[in-house]
Amino acid sequence: MMAADRTVHAVPPSLSAKVVGSFAYLTVRDRLPTILTKVIDTIHRNKNKFFEEYGEEGIRAEKQTIGLLSKMRNELQTDKPVLELADELQDTASWNQYLQRQQDLQGDQDSVSWFKSPWLYVECYMYRRVQEALWLNPPISDYDVFNEGKTQSFFESQQAMMTLCTYSEGVNKNIEELSRNQLLEHFNKLLQVSLWGNKCDLSISAGQDNSQKTSPIDSLNSLQPFILVNDSNMVWAALTAAQRPGQTEKTSAVRVDIVLDNSGFELFTDLVLADFLVSSRLAHEVHFHGKCFPWFVSDVTANDFQWTIRQTMAANHKWMSKSGVQWKSHLKEGVWSYHDHPFWTQPHEFCDMEADAPDLYATLQGADLVLFKGDLNYRKLTGDREWAHTVGFNTALRGFGPAPLCSLRTLKANVQVGLQPGQGEALGSQDPDWMTSGKYAVIQFSSAESEQKD
Numbered sequence: 001m002m003a004a005d006r007t008v009h010a011v012p013p014s015l016s017a018k019v020v021g022s023f024a025y026l027t028v029r030d031r032l033p034t035i036l037t038k039v040i041d042t043i044h045r046n047k048n049k050f051f052e053e054y055g056e057e058g059i060r061a062e063k064q065t066i067g068l069l070s071k072m073r074n075e076l077q078t079d080k081p082v083l084e085l086a087d088e089l090q091d092t093a094s095w096n097q098y099l100q101r102q103q104d105l106q107g108d109q110d111s112v113s114w115f116k117s118p119w120l121y122v123e124c125y126m127y128r129r130v131q132e133a134l135w136l137n138p139p140i141s142d143y144d145v146f147n148e149g150k151t152q153s154f155f156e157s158q159q160a161m162m163t164l165c166t167y168s169e170g171v172n173k174n175i176e177e178l179s180r181n182q183l184l185e186h187f188n189k190l191l192q193v194s195l196w197g198n199k200c201d202l203s204i205s206a207g208q209d210n211s212q213k214t215s216p217i218d219s220l221n222s223l224q225p226f227i228l229v230n231d232s233n234m235v236w237a238a239l240t241a242a243q244r245p246g247q248t249e250k251t252s253a254v255r256v257d258i259v260l261d262n263s264g265f266e267l268f269t270d271l272v273l274a275d276f277l278v279s280s281r282l283a284h285e286v287h288f289h290g291k292c293f294p295w296f297v298s299d300v301t302a303n304d305f306q307w308t309i310r311q312t313m314a315a316n317h318k319w320m321s322k323s324g325v326q327w328k329s330h331l332k333e334g335v336w337s338y339h340d341h342p343f344w345t346q347p348h349e350f351c352d353m354e355a356d357a358p359d360l361y362a363t364l365q366g367a368d369l370v371l372f373k374g375d376l377n378y379r380k381l382t383g384d385r386e387w388a389h390t391v392g393f394n395t396a397l398r399g400f401g402p403a404p405l406c407s408l409r410t411l412k413a414n415v416q417v418g419l420q421p422g423q424g425e426a427l428g429s430q431d432p433d434w435m436t437s438g439k440y441a442v443i444q445f446s447s448a449e450s451e452q453k454d
């Protein structure tokens with residue numbers, strides 16, 4: 001079925017900085033060097049801390065790391081070839097093989113450079129090189145250069161978090177008595193809160209404050225017109241179908257996986273949604289998937305995940321700290337679990353997952369629904385390619401479908417599929433930045449059943 005689909009649609013080229021003036025070009029030319037400069041500043045500002053912790057060794061590591069990062073920034077800005085990684089970590093060989101793959105595709109070694117290669121590849125590679133620079137300098141290997149921004153964005157969104165926990169408390173209080181329709185209403189609201197939580201990443205703003213300041217529930221109505229595709233009814237149908245034994249192959253607990261994106265307010269909204277899913281028994285288990293190392297400025301690592309739960313428990317607000325305690329107990333009971341896998345911090349399109357990370361693919365197959373948060377996940381779902389806007393989401397997925405899945409994404413990169421004829425053109429004439437401003441969003445669903453439709 002998917003094979004037939006694939007032969008009809010030729011796969012378009014990857015977005016790339018080689019298209020001068022494109023969003024990819026502007027990102028590689030402007031945003032990535034700005035992010036690197038901030039990383040360098042952060043390391044330099046923490047020089048005294050490294051000295052206090054590691055003495056002269058810490059100072060030496062700080063200098064060498066900055067040297068490596070400045071060298072990389074220069075390679076980027078002068079469009080030098082992408083280099084092999086020199087550290088020896090669990091994913092090093094796989095990154096170097098991926099480079100080889102790009103070299104084979106592009107014909108020669110030198111053409112795999114910062115501006116001439118796929119944008120998705122070089123942008124991911126930059127974050128991996130930041131890690132390499134740290135890892136090559138042992139005393140500061142584990143230092144999270146993005147930690148300050150992530151914690152700050154958490155604290156700046158606290159008001160909105162309290163509002164959300166007060167709402168949650170209202171729902172949880174009489175959750176047993178809620179009708180199916182009331183549950184559906186809360187589900188839709190919390191799904192949308194989690195969707196708009198994705199506005200709050202720190203990568204698109206090159207690390208500038210981007211926290212949530214208004215009430216997340218009250219804003220939903222006015223945001224509705226900005227949801228360009230809303231498949232939430234299909235998400236609900238997938239969840240409720242999984243409840244009925246006999247309707248699916250498995251009769252065991254309903255499991256929802258959330259492939260996390262950003263720390264701060266977005267993660268908070270994901271936890272609130274996950275809490276609702278298990279409290280309402282729409283799901284019995286939630287598996288969270290985060291990153292193995294700091295990634296795209298604000299993405300969630302295991303540390304961020306644990307830290308967020310601890311901070312929530314410690315909040316000076318009755319319902320917020322109650323939520324934190326509840327979340328902690330979900331983890332303790334195994335109702336929630338946190339997972340990471342090196343594939344999430346590699347540059348692959350998700351259609352490669354089955355071949356390149358079969359263990360992760362098999363893990364996701366155990367879910368009844370997988371929610372993919374955020375823009376980067378959308379780029380990986382669709383391969384970050386120059387698809388026409390009217391191409392179906394299933395076509396762009398190119399066979400990726402370990403389980404029913406849904407992308408919750410605010411648009412911050414110029415790839416968008418699954419629109420109605422003329423919709424993209426109309427948006428483009430009204431609002432030229434519609435694909436990159438984070439103002440618009442999609443709730444886009446795909447499952448084996450929906451595959452036949454595009």
Ligand SMILES: O=P(O)(O)OC[C@H]1O[C@](O)(CO)[C@@H](O)[C@@H]1O
Pocket residue numbers: 027031123198201202203204261262296373374375376377379412413
């Ligand atoms: O956190 P998100 O939603 O994945 O957004 C990150 C996005 O920001 C950007 O860094 C902006 O260039 C994109 O590359 C990336 O897709």
Ligand SMILES: [Mn+2]
Pocket residue numbers: 201203261262296298299374376
């Ligand atoms: Mn992110």
